[in-house]
Amino acid sequence: MSARQYAALPDPFVMHRGGALHGARIAYETWGRLAPAKDNAILVFTGLSPSAHAARSPADPTPGWWDTMIGPGLALDTDRWFVIVANSLGSCFGSTGPASADPATGERYRLDFPELAVEDIARGGHELLRSLGIARADAILGPSLGGMVVLAFAAAFPGAARRLVSISGSAGATPFAIALRSLQREAILRDPDWRNGAYAPEAPPATGLRLARKLGTITYRSAGEWAQRFGRQRIAGERAPNSFAPEFGIEGYLEAQASKFVEAFDANCYLYLSRAMDRFELAPLASGCVERALVIGVESDILFPIDGQRAIAAALSGAGVATGFVAMPSIEGHDAFLVDIPRFSAAIGGFLHQA
Amino acid sequence: MSARQYAALPDPFVMHRGGALHGARIAYETWGRLAPAKDNAILVFTGLSPSAHAARSPADPTPGWWDTMIGPGLALDTDRWFVIVANSLGSCFGSTGPASADPATGERYRLDFPELAVEDIARGGHELLRSLGIARADAILGPSLGGMVVLAFAAAFPGAARRLVSISGSAGATPFAIALRSLQREAILRDPDWRNGAYAPEAPPATGLRLARKLGTITYRSAGEWAQRFGRQRIAGERAPNSFAPEFGIEGYLEAQASKFVEAFDANCYLYLSRAMDRFELAPLASGCVERALVIGVESDILFPIDGQRAIAAALSGAGVATGFVAMPSIEGHDAFLVDIPRFSAAIGGFLHQA
Numbered sequence: 001m002s003a004r005q006y007a008a009l010p011d012p013f014v015m016h017r018g019g020a021l022h023g024a025r026i027a028y029e030t031w032g033r034l035a036p037a038k039d040n041a042i043l044v045f046t047g048l049s050p051s052a053h054a055a056r057s058p059a060d061p062t063p064g065w066w067d068t069m070i071g072p073g074l075a076l077d078t079d080r081w082f083v084i085v086a087n088s089l090g091s092c093f094g095s096t097g098p099a100s101a102d103p104a105t106g107e108r109y110r111l112d113f114p115e116l117a118v119e120d121i122a123r124g125g126h127e128l129l130r131s132l133g134i135a136r137a138d139a140i141l142g143p144s145l146g147g148m149v150v151l152a153f154a155a156a157f158p159g160a161a162r163r164l165v166s167i168s169g170s171a172g173a174t175p176f177a178i179a180l181r182s183l184q185r186e187a188i189l190r191d192p193d194w195r196n197g198a199y200a201p202e203a204p205p206a207t208g209l210r211l212a213r214k215l216g217t218i219t220y221r222s223a224g225e226w227a228q229r230f231g232r233q234r235i236a237g238e239r240a241p242n243s244f245a246p247e248f249g250i251e252g253y254l255e256a257q258a259s260k261f262v263e264a265f266d267a268n269c270y271l272y273l274s275r276a277m278d279r280f281e282l283a284p285l286a287s288g289c290v291e292r293a294l295v296i297g298v299e300s301d302i303l304f305p306i307d308g309q310r311a312i313a314a315a316l317s318g319a320g321v322a323t324g325f326v327a328m329p330s331i332e333g334h335d336a337f338l339v340d341i342p343r344f345s346a347a348i349g350g351f352l353h354q355a
Numbered sequence: 356m357s358a359r360q361y362a363a364l365p366d367p368f369v370m371h372r373g374g375a376l377h378g379a380r381i382a383y384e385t386w387g388r389l390a391p392a393k394d395n396a397i398l399v400f401t402g403l404s405p406s407a408h409a410a411r412s413p414a415d416p417t418p419g420w421w422d423t424m425i426g427p428g429l430a431l432d433t434d435r436w437f438v439i440v441a442n443s444l445g446s447c448f449g450s451t452g453p454a455s456a457d458p459a460t461g462e463r464y465r466l467d468f469p470e471l472a473v474e475d476i477a478r479g480g481h482e483l484l485r486s487l488g489i490a491r492a493d494a495i496l497g498p499s500l501g502g503m504v505v506l507a508f509a510a511a512f513p514g515a516a517r518r519l520v521s522i523s524g525s526a527g528a529t530p531f532a533i534a535l536r537s538l539q540r541e542a543i544l545r546d547p548d549w550r551n552g553a554y555a556p557e558a559p560p561a562t563g564l565r566l567a568r569k570l571g572t573i574t575y576r577s578a579g580e581w582a583q584r585f586g587r588q589r590i591a592g593e594r595a596p597n598s599f600a601p602e603f604g605i606e607g608y609l610e611a612q613a614s615k616f617v618e619a620f621d622a623n624c625y626l627y628l629s630r631a632m633d634r635f636e637l638a639p640l641a642s643g644c645v646e647r648a649l650v651i652g653v654e655s656d657i658l659f660p661i662d663g664q665r666a667i668a669a670a671l672s673g674a675g676v677a678t679g680f681v682a683m684p685s686i687e688g689h690d691a692f693l694v695d696i697p698r699f700s701a702a703i704g705g706f707l708h709q710a
Contacts, residue, residue, distance in 0.1 A: 223531035
């Protein structure tokens with residue numbers, strides 16, 4: 001069962017860094033009802049790896065990645081708002097990306113996909129709104145990469161959203177974050193199975209993708225949370241001498257996370273999205289590009305640090321946007337928006353419900 | 356030219372976790388003169404990757420890794436002390452390790468090397484002192500892995516050193532540090548050129564070792580220092596579209612560091628030393644195992660965090676050792692001892708010169 005819908009992008013869809021897509025589309029899911037005036041839409045952009053399936057619905061009752069945030073009476077209250085979650089352009093969950101077939105050849109794009117920019121993902125979302133007849137979203141919202149996308153959206157389409165929520169986003173990645181993502185990409189690029197991007201879908205560069213995901217996972221939480229959850233806990237069982245097999249609980253956890261990811265995500269899409277995150281630098285914001293904004297950062301986030309969150313808030317304020325700023329004391333690091341639901345519900349729900 | 360000397364270890368040298376070495380040795384260098392009473396020795400243990408060549412000398416005028424700390428009038432004042440730096444057992448700069456020839460076969464040990472523990476490195480240093488006729492070191496000192504080794508030394512050989520300096524060491528690694536080191540090892544283990552440890556010396560698993568070193572390097576400094584040094588600075592020059600070649604200054608820096616390392620370090624030795632760091636847990640310290648101690652930590656160190664430094668100081672105090680604690684405000688993270696020489700000179704020099 002799937003709740004996935006598709007919006008066709010204009011043909012050609014000219015990309016920010018050159019090149020164009022033909023017959024491209026954005027996959028999305030929705031919850032709640034669009035009001036007759038079409039003025040109650042909240043458009044959500046995701047982080048690097050999730051699909052548009054953010055929450056359960058009658059059409060797809062499988063768990064979503066933000067089930068505790070989207071629904072009747074929740075922070076993104078589907079009794080009031082029409083919530084749309086978009087799969088990013090360049091991803092591999094229904095939207096057009098490097099793993100999609102190039103209509104010119106019938107083959108997967110792979111490295112023939114044009115270079116992807118955060119601005120392209122934003123424009124994909126804007127076209128999605130247009131396809132639904134929504135001239136202005138009541139709010140756009142996104143965590144992580146999605147937090148970059150909402151800023152790019154506000155810069156490119158002033159007035160196309162009334163409000164904006166940036167969660168652990170960035171107006172320009174730090175060299176620490178760039179270094180970590182660069183290494184994730186290199187692990188894939190150096191995997192012989194990557195084959196310069198030409199791997200068969202059933203024979204992906206699993207080793208590289210596993211290493212990349214493990215490194216990501218380590219940095220998505222905080223050292224404090226790992227200490228609390230795993231400490232120096234060991235994995236039970238014998239292992240061969242000098243096998244260098246996992247011994248610690250944290251290593252077993254990373255194994256499990258990596259195995260899940262390799263089953264789900266395409267390596268070339270990962271490379272494109274990851275590089276787009278490194279390259280993004282927020283363009284100047286037009287005065288009043290949105291009316292109000294909420295910027296949320298997490299004090300224990302090492303990838304999208306709290307100083308950068310303050311910089312986002314300052315950029316919005318500088319553009320005349322009434323901007324609130326919340327520094328979450330959550331221990332869960334960059335991923336806190338997936339875990340510290342009480343704090344994020346209160347902040348986001350509170351902001352959205354303001355008149 | 357080489358200033359390297361060797362001390363033979365007892366034969367057999369029984370290892371902490373089982374197995375024994377035959378004909379094993381420790382490589383070391385010295386500066387200054389051993390007093391007739393043999394009471395002015397400072398024994399230094401190193402981090403994971405350096406050799407015993409910590410400073411220049413007439414016999415080897417090439418740069419050392421701690422030239423600014425060891426010499427006449429410097430913190431480790433060679434006019435007063437006889438400074439000995441040991442290459443760790445298990446390393447590849449003259450001491451016996453996985454890259455050394457097994458006398459039983461004439462071939463490199465590789466994975467037939469017994470499992471290595473931090474306690475073995477400590478005992479190698481203790482035997483080195485004995486071979487020089489030194490019953491008691493005036494001080495033992497070590498940064499990073501060396502900071503673990505001095506603690507293991509104090510636990511195993513109470514009274515064999517009068518004083519101890521632990522710099523950014525650990526009494527038990529955090530799961531964050533374990534995760535990062537585990538991933539470094541996995542990058543090597545998954546490199547097809549590793550060949551289950553049986554690579555030829557001239558065909559090492561360079562890809563894995565490069566990834567490992569890059570990940571280490573990223574975490575040896577702080578995000579704040581990377582931001583200050585590199586920001587979002589770009590590498591000049593054209594690159595092929597979708598080559599995914601390095602674009603940012605930080606990426607170029609990591610490339611250079613990795614290239615140097617692959618030329619110098621043996622992959623199997625790296626695996627053994629890295630795993631020993633994960634496994635180490637400080638044994639109980641005998642009362643008065645040393646007379647006085649100085650524990651130095653760095654507030655921006657993400658690998659050996661400042662809380663862990665406080666725990667080391669508490670363990671020493673709990674064993675009746677007069678213990679000083681310094682939390683360095685250095686921005687350079689774990690590697691600050693190599694960079695923030697003014698602060699480290701003042702703290703270490705001050706401690707050593709106390710009556």
